[in-house]
Amino acid sequence: xxxxxxxxxxxxxxxxxxxxxxxxxxxxPAMLRYFALSSLCLAGLIVTSSxxxxxxxxxxxxxxxxxxxxxxxxxxxxxxxxxxxxSMALKFYLRPTATYFVALLILLVSVFVSMKxxxxxxxxxxxxxxxxxFMIVRKDLYSxxxxxxxxxxxxxxYGVLMIGGFPFMIETGILFVVIxxxxxxxxxxxxxxxxxxxxxxxxxxxxxx
Amino acid sequence: MFIFLNIFLFAAASAxxxxxxxxxxxxxxxxxxxxxxxxxxxxxxxLSGAFRYGWNVxxxxxxxxxxxxxxxxxxxxxxxxxxxxxxxxxxxLTAIIASVRYIGExxxxxxxxxxxxxxxxxxxxxxxxxxxxxxxADHLGVLWIALEGTTLTTTLLVAxxxxxxxxxxxxxxxxxxxxxxxxxxxGLLMMVHAGLESGLDVFKAFSYASxxxxxxxxxxxAVKLAFVFILVGIGTKVGFVPMHTWLPDAHSKTPSPVxxxxxxxxxxVAFFVLLRFKILTDSTLGDSTWTDHLMIGFGLLSVVVAAxxxxxxxxxxxxxxxxxxxxxxxxxxxxxxxxxxxxxxxxHSVFHTLAKSALFFTAGEILLSQKTTxxxxxxxxxxxxxxxxxxxxxxxxxxxxxxxxxxxxxxxxLVGAGLLSVPWLTIVLLLxxxxxxxxxxxxxxxxxxAVDEEGTQESVDHTERFTLTHAVVITQIVLIVLLxxxxxxxxxxxxxxxxxQSI
Numbered sequence: 001x002x003x004x005x006x007x008x009x010x011x012x013x014x015x016x017x018x019x020x021x022x023x024x025x026x027x028x029p030a031m032l033r034y035f036a037l038s039s040l041c042l043a044g045l046i047v048t049s050s051x052x053x054x055x056x057x058x059x060x061x062x063x064x065x066x067x068x069x070x071x072x073x074x075x076x077x078x079x080x081x082x083x084x085x086x087s088m089a090l091k092f093y094l095r096p097t098a099t100y101f102v103a104l105l106i107l108l109v110s111v112f113v114s115m116k117x118x119x120x121x122x123x124x125x126x127x128x129x130x131x132x133x134f135m136i137v138r139k140d141l142y143s144x145x146x147x148x149x150x151x152x153x154x155x156x157x158y159g160v161l162m163i164g165g166f167p168f169m170i171e172t173g174i175l176f177v178v179i180x181x182x183x184x185x186x187x188x189x190x191x192x193x194x195x196x197x198x199x200x201x202x203x204x205x206x207x208x209x
Numbered sequence: 210m211f212i213f214l215n216i217f218l219f220a221a222a223s224a225x226x227x228x229x230x231x232x233x234x235x236x237x238x239x240x241x242x243x244x245x246x247x248x249x250x251x252x253x254x255x256l257s258g259a260f261r262y263g264w265n266v267x268x269x270x271x272x273x274x275x276x277x278x279x280x281x282x283x284x285x286x287x288x289x290x291x292x293x294x295x296x297x298x299x300x301x302l303t304a305i306i307a308s309v310r311y312i313g314e315x316x317x318x319x320x321x322x323x324x325x326x327x328x329x330x331x332x333x334x335x336x337x338x339x340x341x342x343x344x345x346a347d348h349l350g351v352l353w354i355a356l357e358g359t360t361l362t363t364t365l366l367v368a369x370x371x372x373x374x375x376x377x378x379x380x381x382x383x384x385x386x387x388x389x390x391x392x393x394x395x396g397l398l399m400m401v402h403a404g405l406e407s408g409l410d411v412f413k414a415f416s417y418a419s420x421x422x423x424x425x426x427x428x429x430x431a432v433k434l435a436f437v438f439i440l441v442g443i444g445t446k447v448g449f450v451p452m453h454t455w456l457p458d459a460h461s462k463t464p465s466p467v468x469x470x471x472x473x474x475x476x477x478v479a480f481f482v483l484l485r486f487k488i489l490t491d492s493t494l495g496d497s498t499w500t501d502h503l504m505i506g507f508g509l510l511s512v513v514v515a516a517x518x519x520x521x522x523x524x525x526x527x528x529x530x531x532x533x534x535x536x537x538x539x540x541x542x543x544x545x546x547x548x549x550x551x552x553x554x555x556x557h558s559v560f561h562t563l564a565k566s567a568l569f570f571t572a573g574e575i576l577l578s579q580k581t582t583x584x585x586x587x588x589x590x591x592x593x594x595x596x597x598x599x600x601x602x603x604x605x606x607x608x609x610x611x612x613x614x615x616x617x618x619x620x621x622x623l624v625g626a627g628l629l630s631v632p633w634l635t636i637v638l639l640l641x642x643x644x645x646x647x648x649x650x651x652x653x654x655x656x657x658x659a660v661d662e663e664g665t666q667e668s669v670d671h672t673e674r675f676t677l678t679h680a681v682v683i684t685q686i687v688l689i690v691l692l693x694x695x696x697x698x699x700x701x702x703x704x705x706x707x708x709x710q711s712i
Contacts, residue, residue, distance in 0.1 A: 117434060119406075119431065120399075135384075148388060151391050155398070158398050163402060163405065163411065167411075167412065167415070173350065173351070177354050181360075181361055181387050184364050184365070188368060188376060191371060191376045195373050195376060204381075207457075
């Protein structure tokens, strides 16, 4: 018999697995697809974890999560990239194989950190660190945005697993703020593409001391 | 309360309802007078009532709004909240008056289109609203949303000119601040988790006031770790080194009145939020030594690093931005020095707000007349624009804490308290402060008196008009001098002590 706890574990695994697979994807559509799948699993985790914490109506919050992170954010980024005819090939400091190796190291570090940090869930630490790592090893603007949103997924996972989720209004507010941030970043990335004819963060050197 | 907060929403909406550029500016001014007037009045009533008649501010304020609507998300929990509200409101009013002149001038010169003027006057009230909510926030989720709101509303202002440097500054700003605020969220959630573990229900665990009542039951290690996340996260917003890299770029590339708001109040608001969690952590640990060391460390590092960057400034707006890093460092240092340090910090925040916003307004005037932000491009200003030059010099003297600027009083207290508890670090601090004062004065003298290559007579324009911005800056400098004298009197110092102890 498939229990709620088992589904909870499946969604936790899915959230992390798709985030790791996303790390090595060299093209924008693939990266967005895996981010959407990871976020979809997070929405599933919100449902199962909230039910396990005794919440009766977790479906609205999960649906809002799906709308914002699985549908809206990838659509906005794809639209912004297509509008300026940005290259779908992403720029990186590390090749995919090396990126997966660093991701593996981060998973090991996360085990160590979760043992040292009282009560911090492994999934949350791993997602936050993976998001930060993604922002460092990738050079293009879209990866920076997705790295930030992966980090935010880690924070959301912390909220779900440790606190049983946020109050409805607050959850909606946080999602609204995060998606507004993603929209602004997409708008800025469009301007960078128009000004520099590239989405490479290395071109942003005007303001160095 | 919600009625008053709505004024800012109306102000934002009016930017899109008004038809002409002049109508946009005038409606923004109208709502600024209304909104800041309302909040300044409320601050004056509650603070003066508290000092004269011993009102309990939280009690006096609570009947006014949240509880009646069964919402505990916002709360005026201390004198310090109303003190911050007064600072925000005053700077908002001055910034909008300066914007009426500054944006009008840039619009006339076709540097800004009508759509950009709309965007500007749409974002500024929302930015102020976000700061007010962050100050009033009792619910940690609301606090986080408001802090992130300040980033989002100002990103478009930083990118307003759509030039390569402003887009780059906006990109760095949104990425670094969003990541910083994200990291602080982990700390906030750890605090909430500590609250849940101590027996609070999920709604009360999100309330700062409820958490403060339960601190004795929190696990010490978890709270320490949470504070580190909050310090790094909100420290990014404060501009502590090494998380400060967004600050000089954003503050120098945005329109000058917004730079004044960013440097003058946003940093103070972020610092206030950080202080609230320092107090929560101290209360859990039963001692402030641990957090004091962290704050002194970050504070000193910020002052020293800012001193090296100010040593060879090329851009006067960047110089002022690094000066903000320095002053946040000073406030961080002061916050680790016990009650005297807290008093110095409170006084410092008022005078830093006044002096820095006055300097950015004047920098805007220099930019309008000289068309450059490079120090090497501005020469002989005392002859070309004597009013602006004089006000800029007075502002610089105030910010480097020359008496009777109130910053002298706060820094004197800070150094006194520092020499007693951390003498060697205070000596390093004094050296860094001397370097900063010397460098800023040197750059100012170059801008004011260096003769330009074209020859003095041809390039000198004696017909500088007295503008609205000049009037605002003169008011601020008069306040700096008057309050600077008053702050040495026992009555005013007692009032500041009450405010500083109420956080």
